[in-house]
Amino acid sequence: MARRLVALFATLTLAVGACGDSGTTASGQTKLTIGVIPIVDVAPIYLGVQKGFFTEQKLEVKLETAQGGAAIVPGVVAGQYQFGFSNTVSLLLANAQGLPLKAVANGVASTGAEGKDFGAVIVKKDSPITSAKDLAGKRVAVNTLRNINTTTVSSVVRKAGGDPSTITYVELPFPDIVSAVAKGDVDAGQVVEPFLTIAAGQGDKQITSNYAGTAPGLTVGMYFTSTKFAQENAAAVAGFTTAMNKSLEYASAHPDEARAVLTTYTKIDPAVQQKMVLPKWPSAVDKASVQVLADLATQDGVLTKQPDLTALLP
């Protein structure tokens, strides 16, 4: 919550003119600062840095954590970060508002398996809600209003035959969603791992996998840069994309190492870390699923005009 205030100020101060951190070291390495969110989604980039995939491309990468995509986008535009990670809907919103961004690598995707995805809607053990359709007319907690989680929850409710316009969405940070559901303050909540495993440990039930239910290979997040940086530093961008794709493939092939790297940048309970469902890390963006998100967000009124996907996507 207080971090959200910080993010608000960050938007304002970064805009004034943060200085870039990009440069070349004596050994010919390009220095890059990358804005990431300390969540399971970005495990591949941490693993890739550890394995030296970025050094191979003559990139000296520094990862900096931020509160969310909304704080990282202004950072990338202002040049504080050369690359950043953000969820797909935030990137669509930025693009539709005319912010010149370019996605350069895939980030994270849904597993596509209902009930076995890294994000889902949870309810209390004894809740009368048993399906997505029952969410109509209820109070549902999400971590960000008018973003990927409201869009995808509304989509699965609509598909199940419910009217998503009757849902009251309430914004709470992920850890508080689990407690608010337990306390009965909200009827249901959308959470991602590791909170999904924590909620399951408290006896909560999963009623729908909102990412998998929206599109099987839903592209939930991507790595991006500013159009200006992409034009002026083609070599660095190509190197980043190559290293990032290699990291995504490595993480997909070595899930145990991806799990292990989590402890280097999150404070996660080891038991939860072993049990939690990992997302998919394909190296290609599922363009059709991004179009689905764009259409849904337009339908919900989150986007006021269609974003330009050819300009945004790699």
Added chain:
Amino acid sequence: MKRIGLPVVLVALWWAASAGSTSFFWPPLPAIVAAVPSTWTGDFWLHDVVPSVVRLLIGFFLALFLGVAAGVALGTFRTVFFMAEPVLEFFRALPPPVLIPIIALVAGYTGWTAKVVTITLGCLWPVLLNTIEGVRSVDEVARETARSYHIAPLKVIVPSAGPRIATGARQALSVGVILMVISELFGANRGLGAAVVQFQRGFAVPQMWTGIILLGLLGVALSGLFQLVERHTLAWYHGWRRAEREG
């Protein structure tokens, strides 16, 4: 007229400095003004602004009532104050924003209660501490005289502590505006503060600026209203001060 002059100059400066700005996050002032009609709609006033202001006023008046009541008690009885002081200092040092998740556990994550409690907790301290000081500085002779003539002590204490209480209330009001915004960053879906954050996250930058400007205007309006009320209720005090200065 003199009071209008500076704002006019500042707005003109902003207009000139932002003209032709190509920065996405610092749009030219005309672009912000152009976003006002489509942002400050009837729905926005009714479901964002009014509920926020009503929560602020409920929280503020609750704090005023509790602060004056507790302040008079603590200011009058020295031993009680002596015993309570460390506890008061402890709670005063806790910033209400960090307490929000704890308040939510008791008062609920969503809905009005937690937000009003947050505002009240923040507004309470300036009122309470100023009231205590005000009551403790009541003239001993006035107190004794009231006792001899069997006048209820409150009739002497409250008016003479009035100017200090007013000072506390004025500070509380500005703290209240801040907490009104902060309380909506958690477990809210509507409200003026929540709207500003959502505009920011949706990259609707001119709309975000209109919200920030509205927050500032709200502060000006509330402080104007406060001055009116204070001038009326503390008319005797301002009259006395004027007489002192001229005499």
